[in-house]
Amino acid sequence: MKCVSYNIQYGLGADGVYDLPRIAGEVADADIIALQEVDRFWARSGMVDSTAVLSEHLPDHYWVYGANLDMEASFSEGSRLIQRRKQFGTMILSRWPILSSRNFPLPKWGDRQHHSIQQGLLEAVIDTPLGPVRVYSVHLSHLCSATRLPQIDRMLEVIREAPYEGGAWCGGHPNPASGWIEEPEPPMPEATIVMGDMNFAPDMPEYDRMIGGTAPGYGRLTNRRGLLDAWVLAGHAENSGSTHPNANTRIDHCFVSACLADRVADMRIDDQAKGSDHWPVWVTLAANCESPIN
Template sequence: MKIVSYNIQYGLGQDGRYDLERIAETVRDADIICLQEVERYWQRSGMVDQVALLGAALPEFHLVYGANVDMDASYRDGAGRLVRRRQQFGNMVLSRYPITTSRNFPLPKRGLIHQHSVQKGLLEAVVDAPGGALRIYCTHLCHLCPETRLPQIERIKEIIGNAVAEGAAWNGAHPDDTAGWIERPAHPMPEAFFLAGDMNCTADSAEYAALVGPYAPGFGRLVTPAGYVDAWVAAGQQEREGDTRSGRKIDHLFCTAPLSEAIQSAWIDTASIGSDHQPLFVQIQPR
């Protein structure tokens, strides 16, 4: 199974062209695709629904979208009829396997006056993958500074850590099923997960240490109680190796320790020019 994380910069490539077909071709061979900076109805990208266009370009994939920026973009047509439309910006997960349930969580945000501050979120998708269900999390942390990202990481750890106990989007018996709530069995929330995204931080940062544990000379990483493992390192790469944007590796894929043992390889597609980021791929053997 192949997983990819890719900040697509709303389809704007290094050549100055907007090209979602190029994005789709870059990730088509993956089984699970985690995209950041996917938008709907922005003037800069041609007032198109990028979720619909990417879905049409990848018709064999199930998909969910989590809008974190959500503003009115409705208008009146020539006859005066209201055309409902939302201007949105967020994360997207596509999967060859069914996405049984999904939730989207807002992350902490600071209201700033002189710097651009954008609402960020964590998109959860429970995937019915071969060998057992997986939780897939897709996120994009704040670009400003560690002080804005560290609270977001703590919230992510809380969400992921509570997920199994909370259950999926719905669970439990309903006292009166005449309302039609119990149309299908509740899906269990699996222990195994991947966390993918543009973390806007490198392996020598406090944010990275908050996820995988502090570095102890002579011992390596002291894994946090939450048990996050960097899939890049599990594949045999060095923490500080790689470049996903402007000479730094700020895009990451983390997973649980049992999943890390199944990782076969990890690589960065350095030839792709579809965004200002390079996509990060991880190959794992079926469980």
């Protein structure tokens, strides 16, 4: 099962060319795709609906979109109002059905002078060959640790509480003819993959908050029901790799729940990609592992 995370910078490539089909081509081989900085109806990107363009060029993938910036962009055409929203957010695409989806706004710092935008965490429960898996696409604040740590706390709360909340609907209904239970109760599994542009490096406090700190003489501490860094699980050193040509470190990450740790077979950074200012990160999970995922 091949997964990829890519901050697409609304389709603006490293060469200064705006090209959404190129983005789609760079990730087309993936089974699950987590994208960040996907916009709809912005002048900078030609007023196109990027979700429509990307899905058109990835016709074998189901998709969901989470709008975090959502602003007025309607216009009048004669006597008719054309309803349109100027949006910016995250997207998840999958070769397998997306059984349910939710989008969670993350804490926003209201700065007086520096650009600060609403960020969010997009959830998709996907019916994979491994069984149902929760996949998240996230983009955290670019400003500093102080603005990201509250976002991480909220993100971890969402991820931790989801199985206890149950699926998109749960618990049945007293009136089976009501239409509320037209399909089986959707799952909300423990198995989790979190991907995105998180804007922090492994030596920052946000990384410790995500998976656990370090202890003198023992090294990295991880929780048996927490998240693990797929890069490390794939055999790389924690402080190795770079996901942005100007960062010289990893700021785009993939974290997996402990029940998926044994399935991480490989992780790589495609530093030849030209579709954005970031590089896509690829994670392969083995389907032939005997360990249960839940």
